[in-house]
Amino acid sequence: MLREIVRTQKNELTIKIPDEYLDKELEVFILPVEPKKKSLAGIFKQYANKRLIEKENEIAWEKVKSARLPTRIPGQ
Numbered sequence: 001m002l003r004e005i006v007r008t009q010k011n012e013l014t015i016k017i018p019d020e021y022l023d024k025e026l027e028v029f030i031l032p033v034e035p036k037k038k039s040l041a042g043i044f045k046q047y048a049n050k051r052l053i054e055k056e057n058e059i060a061w062e063k064v065k066s067a068r069l070p071t072r073i074p075g076q
Contacts, residue, residue, distance in 0.1 A: 005033055 002018065017026070052059075 002021070004015075006013065013030075015028070
């Protein structure tokens with residue numbers, strides 16, 4: 001398989017075909033490359049309070065335990 005990403009300013013493109021593909025039926029696709037989406041994961045890491053991160057699971061669990069749950073299921 002041959003794959004190449006190019007940026008061209010012309011309406012023409014020349015492709016060099018490897019010898020092992022000569023005299024074979026080939027399929028050629030020309031598709032735009034989608035820009036990679038930049039991940040926002042960790043962008044606030046520099047502001048993190050490490051002492052609070054260690055307690056995060058404990059604090060979150062306490063909030064879940066103390067949350068008031070509905071006494072009946074809606075629609076019943």
